[in-house]
Amino acid sequence: MNLFGLAPLLLILPLIGVFFNTVVGRRLVAADAPSGEKWSGWFATAMSGSAFIVAVLIFFSLPTVDYHAQTVVLWDWFNMPSTDFHVQWAMYFDTLSATMLLVVTGVGSLIHIYAIGYMHGDKDFARFFTYLNLFLFFMLILVTGNSYLMLFVGWEGVGLCSFLLIGFWYDKPNGVGILNGDAARKAFVANRVGDFAMIMAMSLTFWVFKTLEFEGVIETALHMFEEGGKAAPISFGMFTAEFQVVLSAITVLFLIGATGKSAQIPLFIWLPDAMAGPTPVSALIHAATMVTSGIYLITRSNVLFEIVRETGFQMAGIISVPDLVAVVGACTAVYAGLIAFTQFDVKKVLAYSTVSQLGFMIAAVGMGAYVAGMFHLITHAFFKALLFMGSGSIIHGMEHGHHHLHDHGHGGHGDDHHDDHHDDHHEDDFDPQDMRTMGGLWKKMPVTFGVYVIGSLALAGIFPFAGFWSKDEILAHAQVNEFAIFSFINIMLTIGAFCTAFYMTRQIKMVFFGEPRHEAAVHASESNRLMTRPLVFLAVLSVFGGFLNTPNFSEPEGYGSDYASEEKYEESGDHSETEAILAAGGSKTTFTLALEHWLEHSIQSFELTEEGVVHMPHTPIVLQYNVAVTSSIIAIGAILIAWFLVFRGYPMKPEDDDPLQAAPVIGTVWAFFQGLPLDSLYMNGWVKRVFLPLGEISNLIDWDFWHNFVHERLIRDTFVTSADFFSKVLDPLGVDGAVNGVGKSLRNFANGLRSTQTGNVGNYALGLFLGVAAVIAYFVFAA
Amino acid sequence: MAVTIEWYIALSTILFTLGALGVLLRRNAIIIFMSVELMLNSANLLLVAFAHHLGDATGQVLVFFVMTVAAAEVAVGLALIVAIFQSKKSIDIGDVNLLRG
Numbered sequence: 001m002n003l004f005g006l007a008p009l010l011l012i013l014p015l016i017g018v019f020f021n022t023v024v025g026r027r028l029v030a031a032d033a034p035s036g037e038k039w040s041g042w043f044a045t046a047m048s049g050s051a052f053i054v055a056v057l058i059f060f061s062l063p064t065v066d067y068h069a070q071t072v073v074l075w076d077w078f079n080m081p082s083t084d085f086h087v088q089w090a091m092y093f094d095t096l097s098a099t100m101l102l103v104v105t106g107v108g109s110l111i112h113i114y115a116i117g118y119m120h121g122d123k124d125f126a127r128f129f130t131y132l133n134l135f136l137f138f139m140l141i142l143v144t145g146n147s148y149l150m151l152f153v154g155w156e157g158v159g160l161c162s163f164l165l166i167g168f169w170y171d172k173p174n175g176v177g178i179l180n181g182d183a184a185r186k187a188f189v190a191n192r193v194g195d196f197a198m199i200m201a202m203s204l205t206f207w208v209f210k211t212l213e214f215e216g217v218i219e220t221a222l223h224m225f226e227e228g229g230k231a232a233p234i235s236f237g238m239f240t241a242e243f244q245v246v247l248s249a250i251t252v253l254f255l256i257g258a259t260g261k262s263a264q265i266p267l268f269i270w271l272p273d274a275m276a277g278p279t280p281v282s283a284l285i286h287a288a289t290m291v292t293s294g295i296y297l298i299t300r301s302n303v304l305f306e307i308v309r310e311t312g313f314q315m316a317g318i319i320s321v322p323d324l325v326a327v328v329g330a331c332t333a334v335y336a337g338l339i340a341f342t343q344f345d346v347k348k349v350l351a352y353s354t355v356s357q358l359g360f361m362i363a364a365v366g367m368g369a370y371v372a373g374m375f376h377l378i379t380h381a382f383f384k385a386l387l388f389m390g391s392g393s394i395i396h397g398m399e400h401g402h403h404h405l406h407d408h409g410h411g412g413h414g415d416d417h418h419d420d421h422h423d424d425h426h427e428d429d430f431d432p433q434d435m436r437t438m439g440g441l442w443k444k445m446p447v448t449f450g451v452y453v454i455g456s457l458a459l460a461g462i463f464p465f466a467g468f469w470s471k472d473e474i475l476a477h478a479q480v481n482e483f484a485i486f487s488f489i490n491i492m493l494t495i496g497a498f499c500t501a502f503y504m505t506r507q508i509k510m511v512f513f514g515e516p517r518h519e520a521a522v523h524a525s526e527s528n529r530l531m532t533r534p535l536v537f538l539a540v541l542s543v544f545g546g547f548l549n550t551p552n553f554s555e556p557e558g559y560g561s562d563y564a565s566e567e568k569y570e571e572s573g574d575h576s577e578t579e580a581i582l583a584a585g586g587s588k589t590t591f592t593l594a595l596e597h598w599l600e601h602s603i604q605s606f607e608l609t610e611e612g613v614v615h616m617p618h619t620p621i622v623l624q625y626n627v628a629v630t631s632s633i634i635a636i637g638a639i640l641i642a643w644f645l646v647f648r649g650y651p652m653k654p655e656d657d658d659p660l661q662a663a664p665v666i667g668t669v670w671a672f673f674q675g676l677p678l679d680s681l682y683m684n685g686w687v688k689r690v691f692l693p694l695g696e697i698s699n700l701i702d703w704d705f706w707h708n709f710v711h712e713r714l715i716r717d718t719f720v721t722s723a724d725f726f727s728k729v730l731d732p733l734g735v736d737g738a739v740n741g742v743g744k745s746l747r748n749f750a751n752g753l754r755s756t757q758t759g760n761v762g763n764y765a766l767g768l769f770l771g772v773a774a775v776i777a778y779f780v781f782a783a
Numbered sequence: 784m785a786v787t788i789e790w791y792i793a794l795s796t797i798l799f800t801l802g803a804l805g806v807l808l809r810r811n812a813i814i815i816f817m818s819v820e821l822m823l824n825s826a827n828l829l830l831v832a833f834a835h836h837l838g839d840a841t842g843q844v845l846v847f848f849v850m851t852v853a854a855a856e857v858a859v860g861l862a863l864i865v866a867i868f869q870s871k872k873s874i875d876i877g878d879v880n881l882l883r884g
Contacts, residue, residue, distance in 0.1 A: 759883025760880055762808075769807065
């Protein structure tokens, strides 16, 4: 069953959706909102769902071609023989991209369905689905591109869609006072920094490897690595650099690119503000798919990162690039986890939680645990999409309750204009996303409550929910490896795991328990089935998603450490030997390490021996009972501490301090993190100290030098002076003088001749005689 | 004293000179006209004289042509003079200077 010919449909279907909603859908919604919304929304969903079906077919086609990566060429793009620069518009399918395809289209389709319910009644309903399908199109380019340039096309495209969707309600202010348009611009600018690094990385990649295609880059990189010190240094014209130095530069630039798109320190500041967009967007783009591109990028480039690790090159003699990746991820995990404590906006908590979880994934890929990173990416896509859509359902319910209240208010105070005015004013102040106005919602919104708790438990890493398995695999990697830096990462990630359980408990307690703290919460109601059905579906995935990659529960027979280093793993396609050993030694359950085996075909494990680079089988993950128990204790402990000690004071009024804030020492830390230290550092340190003064200078240059001096004095004045010379000197004296002079001199000459024309016949007769005489004289004397 | 060809040449030269001076010096259009005839006839006289002297009839034939053309010229010329007189009431050529530049 080879269905790779269907691959172009992955891109064509979303594009059809884009065109349908741009051209037809918009008019249908404008003409008749209820039926138009059905057409517009369901058409977009159908396109997304069909793409999912194609993805499934491709997923099942991969085993039939023995897991060999397949390239589907659509057309040639760049072809410059002089520089050997060839880029094709091609799609690349291996187990890694197939996995991403399933996540993107699967979660994407569920969110499409949810969005039909969520966006109901919005005046720009069709525009929303246009963007959503366009996002899907670019995301599919990103995950299926066969070269870094194709990946970058998708990378930029999803950035554009992210910008468009954050600013979707560009005319409405966001909850925290930053305008939606500003939030969109902030995201765009922060991402540009990362994109700049991406372009640099691609240029270097091409310079070193003479290609941008993943396969070619990996092959050449392994070959150069094999040559080791014998390889000639890479020439940059004026200077040369060692292979490992250049490769470190490339990978560090990839890391910077990933910090932009995947919201890591120091560029994560855009993601929390990105929550200004509609909630389905937060779920799809800013939690489940787009923000994981950085993890995908690093996983895709795993060979480059592993070579850097193997060469042992340390930047500035301090830290190697993969370790830096892990440290950045681990620090982000803790930092964002701490900020999540201090947020009152229901979506902001989830936003910082996303940043924190992305930190976990980045830390995982930094430690070389690519499969664990991808595993967490997948499970996170399930439960974070679930939580975001759940929060959307809560917001919807609160708004509904508030409208109900408002209508009721009108009925009660119909005659009293002063009161009406007061009500309107009150509505402006009401923020349906502020958790302090909620409370007791579990009775009002039972379905949302149920799935939200499941999502939170999965996120917190409680057995047996999805998050437990994936987070545990990352922590296990941090523990079993012997590198010193991994202990630091282990500690940081454990703190991060504690934070996760803690802030989710705080959120659930604030939102769903206690007494309603606002009239809107009293009247809140459950969302419709269009919104809750996808939630239930994702809840099921959040419960069982962890079994995608269940570890071995015991060390398999014949799987000693000596096997891993000695067995040669010649061809990436020939896995029968390993699989036999795995089947014999590993658990018989087919679920066991399914994802590990699946991704084994894309993520190469290798070692440099005397014979050159040798491909290795993956070391199977064995459940680390101590890690599992420790992390479970920490997570449950965090929940219990949060529930019974810290937040027993809830419910609280909107004007009350958070219990953490009121505590003597913790309050200071709380206030520090609520002040969003990195954001204010950017604002005070960068924007106010550097950016605005630079703006003054650039204004000076632009206005005083460039405009006033160059434009006014140099260009304009020179022009005016020379124009004056031409118009006042050269033209009247030179050109006019020449033309008129010719006329005048002819006139004078003619005036002289005039006097000979007397009109006197006698004179003419005399002339005649003289003429005849002259002729005769000529003949007589000369001839 | 025999009348030789030299006599005829001298007479015709005198006649031509008189005619030419008449054309150049007189202001009456009719006098000028008569002076022109005088020059024509001096030329005729010379033609006849040389025809006789050389025994060749060509010159005498040519005289007939000249006389014919002169008669036609007189008819045109006198008509012009009449026309000029009718408009100018004068045949003085000093009054006819319309072509002065």
